[in-house]
Amino acid sequence: MEQSIIRMEGVTKQRRHKTIGPIDLALPKGYVYGLIGENGSGKSTLIHMLLQTVFPDSGRISWFGHAYSKGIPTEVRRQIGYVAEKSNLEEDNLTAEEAAAFRAYWYPEWDQPYFEKLCDLFQVPKATRLRKMSKGERRKYEIAAALAPHPKLLLLDEPSSGLDPFAWKMMIEVLRECLQTEDTTIVLSTHIIDEVKRLADYVMLIHHGKWMGMAEKDSLLDNWKEVWAGCPEADLEELPNIVQTQQESHGVTRVVTTSCRELEQILNDSGINVLKTRALELDEILTLWVQGYKPAGVQEGEEQTHGTIKTS
Amino acid sequence: MWIPIQVNENSAEPLYHQIESQLRSLIISGQIEEGTLLPSIREFANGLNCSVITVRRVYQDLESEGLLRTKQGTGTFVAKVGTSQREVFRREAVEEALNHAVDVGMSVKCEEDELRELFLSILKRKYHPEKGEGEA
Numbered sequence: 001m002e003q004s005i006i007r008m009e010g011v012t013k014q015r016r017h018k019t020i021g022p023i024d025l026a027l028p029k030g031y032v033y034g035l036i037g038e039n040g041s042g043k044s045t046l047i048h049m050l051l052q053t054v055f056p057d058s059g060r061i062s063w064f065g066h067a068y069s070k071g072i073p074t075e076v077r078r079q080i081g082y083v084a085e086k087s088n089l090e091e092d093n094l095t096a097e098e099a100a101a102f103r104a105y106w107y108p109e110w111d112q113p114y115f116e117k118l119c120d121l122f123q124v125p126k127a128t129r130l131r132k133m134s135k136g137e138r139r140k141y142e143i144a145a146a147l148a149p150h151p152k153l154l155l156l157d158e159p160s161s162g163l164d165p166f167a168w169k170m171m172i173e174v175l176r177e178c179l180q181t182e183d184t185t186i187v188l189s190t191h192i193i194d195e196v197k198r199l200a201d202y203v204m205l206i207h208h209g210k211w212m213g214m215a216e217k218d219s220l221l222d223n224w225k226e227v228w229a230g231c232p233e234a235d236l237e238e239l240p241n242i243v244q245t246q247q248e249s250h251g252v253t254r255v256v257t258t259s260c261r262e263l264e265q266i267l268n269d270s271g272i273n274v275l276k277t278r279a280l281e282l283d284e285i286l287t288l289w290v291q292g293y294k295p296a297g298v299q300e301g302e303e304q305t306h307g308t309i310k311t312s
Numbered sequence: 313m314w315i316p317i318q319v320n321e322n323s324a325e326p327l328y329h330q331i332e333s334q335l336r337s338l339i340i341s342g343q344i345e346e347g348t349l350l351p352s353i354r355e356f357a358n359g360l361n362c363s364v365i366t367v368r369r370v371y372q373d374l375e376s377e378g379l380l381r382t383k384q385g386t387g388t389f390v391a392k393v394g395t396s397q398r399e400v401f402r403r404e405a406v407e408e409a410l411n412h413a414v415d416v417g418m419s420v421k422c423e424e425d426e427l428r429e430l431f432l433s434i435l436k437r438k439y440h441p442e443k444g445e446g447e448a
Contacts, residue, residue: 031364180354201363218366222326264324279321 003065005029005153005185006050011059013045018209020045022059025204025214025299027185029152032175034200034217035189036286042209043189044085047155050187051082063153078107081151083142083159085189092131096124096141100148107149118144122170135162143171147178154178154186160195172198193282203282207290213300217282223296224280224288225260229253230273239266243293256280256288259296313348319360327362332370339379339390340401348390350380 004026012021020042027033037043048054049061052072060067063076072080091099096119104110119126122140130138139162146154160168172195178184190196196203196217203220205212229236233247241259248254252275257263260277267274280288289295317334319327338344350371351359357367371388374380382388417427 176354176358180352180358198361201357201365216363216365218327218363221321222328225322225324227324260324261326274324277322277324 003029004062005064006187007060007062008049009060011049011056011061013042013049013054013056015042015045015209018042020206020209021056021211023206023211025211027187027202029185030183031201032179032186032188032199033202033204033214034196035187035204035206036191036196037189037206038208041206043206044157046206047082047157047187047189050155051080078109078149079152081146081149081154083139083146083154083156085157085161087130087138087142093129095129096126096133099130099141100145103145103148109149111148111150114150115144115148118147118174121174122167136164136167139163140167140171143174147174150182150184152184154184156186156188156190158189158191160190160192168192175199193286197282203286205286205289211300212289213294213298215295215298219297220285220295221279221282223260224256224258224285226278226280227255227257227260227263227267227274228276229255229267230275231267235270235272239263241296243288258288258293313344313351314359315344315351315356317360319362328366328369328373331360331362331366332373335370336374336377336379337401337405339374340393340398341405342393342398344390346390346392349386350388350390352387 006025006027008023008025010021011023012019014020023046035043035046045054049056050063052068062068063072064079066076068076091102094102100110100112100115104112116126118124119141122137122144124137124141124144125133128137130141133141139159143156143159146156160171163171175186176199179186186199188195188199200217202214203217204214228248230251231253232251233245233253236242236245236253236255239255241257241262243256243258245256246254255263264274285295294300315335315338317331317338319330321327323330350356353364353367353371357364360367371380371382375382375388379391379393380388381391414427417430422430
């Protein structure tokens with residue numbers, strides 16, 4: 001098992017209208033974690049706790065294997081890149097070039113040629129004050145500046161908000177390239193399902209502050225399927241891991257399952273034909289997950305042995 | 313190295329299984345030659361829109377089958393495929409296709425003799441096209 005870059009154990013935070021957590025998670029390095037939840041569900045709070053701009057009310061967080069209860073030391077902070085949901089006001093009156101020079105002072109690993117390359121690619125106007133930039137330009141500057149020091153851990157809080165579809169695609173490419181050449185771990189909070197589909201290895205779900213858990217993206221897509229079986233509905237009622245069944249016509253039943261292989265095996269063994277299968281879209285899966293249908297192999301915390309991620 | 317793998321999301325077969333069996337066929341059939349450097353795990357995953365966990369699993373499985381080998385720091389290469397391995401694969405691929413054909417025949421209630429005749433006439437047409445045309 002690889003070392004966890006981030007670990008949270010029983011982390012809670014009281015917010016005005018709700019409690020966030022308890023969150024239990026372990027994030028091995030080198031993966032992309034898509035963090036999904038409605039507005040106000042606690043995604044940004046989670047990211048702020050990882051930056052120590054918000055402190056948990058209870059529980060324990062560790063970075064690269066250390067708890068840093070007296071504050072994350074500068075040399076560790078330098079390994080963490082962050083794109084905030086709302087841009088930082090302190091840089092408002094600086095141009096992209098000036099802001100980069102300021103950041104470079106704090107990040108010894110700052111890679112100016114890489115920063116410039118990204119700004120050119122994104123067409124960020126380097127001599128414009130950041131507050132004068134369009135929302136998309138500002139966003140692109142933020143992403144370039146977060147990547148420039150080659151962070152080991154990259155926290156992206158809705159990085160694509162304000163990006164046009166072309167810039168969005170470029171961002172995906174840039175992040176993919178960064179993942180191919182470096183051993184970056186990315187936590188990506190987003191509302192864009194396609195972003196998760198293209199980038200994430202794991203999906204983390206939080207709903208009204210409640211931590212729903214974390215699952216392998218491909219395992220979700222492999223297991224959650226809609227299956228048309230050549231049998232009456234009654235034959236399928238007792239089966240495990242079934243979300244819903246519906247009789248389509250005489251002798252054909254549509255089933256939504258959270259464990260496709262297992263269902264297929266059972267149907268085969270009972271001599272029932274599988275007429276068709278369809279993969280659920282990620283958004284359909286998340287909707288059902290929020291309703292309480294658990295994915296196979298989900299990492300939730302309580303039942304989990306710390307340090308291992310169960311796979312199906 | 314671009315690897316022609318086509319994933320079908322709607323299949324009941326898990327992603328890693330689809331990728332694994334296609335990559336295995338490409339290697340054993342010789343379409344990807346011995347010594348070829350495969351894409352890095354992340355690169356391959358990006359190309360297929362799947363996770364690195366899936367690709368790592370495929371590489372590990374094929375490595376333990378002896379079809380791939382990994383050199384620390386350089387990457388994953390296609391290993392030498394033995395002649396007997398290739399023979400077994402050839403035979404299995406044909407057997408599987410024939411099996412499927414017979415299943416189709418049985419599902420539309422073909423008699424054994426009818427299938428045999430059909431098979432022989434297809435063989436004749438494919439291997440001796442000139443004669444077949446002459447007869448028709």
